[in-house]
């Protein structure tokens with residue numbers, strides 16, 4: 247496994263036997279403290295833990311500021327380890343593991359999660375029950391998300407539905 251910094255793309259840790267595709271994301275120390283400083287003044291609402299639905303708070307680029315316990319349990323994530331990661335990385339989207347990284351691959355233009363976060367951040371208008379999907383290593387997972395602006399440019403994303411993985415559609419010649 248190679249652990250790569252989500253932000254500066256530096257290799258944090260590499261197992262010599264790791265395959266190129268065997269990538270996980272984290273934050274290197276300088277980047278983690280950069281985000282801690284950047285987000286220190288932002289009130290991250292504690293109430294998300296009281297919500298019955300799985301919720302993340304992201305910045306306008308889809309970087310995770312906070313995830314509630316419900317969502318962490320649902321996707322099997324370590325909440326602390328997702329701080330500063332992109333949502334795609336936190337959800338283990340396979341495209342986020344490509345060399346270009348989350349948000350920069352050809353697939354990312356069609357990513358409804360990313361587009362929804364960016365739209366809500368830009369317009370300040372909520373979006374309800376947007377159909378999206380996530381390509382995980384186990385297959386394609388269909389989901390529905392709602393997103394609304396929270397304070398200070400934060401976007402609150404609620405996972406309304408999360409399906410079971412199904413086989414990926416056959417690639418044409420991509």
Ligand SMILES: [Zn+2]
Pocket residue numbers: 251252253254255256273274275276277278
């Ligand atoms: Zn870094």
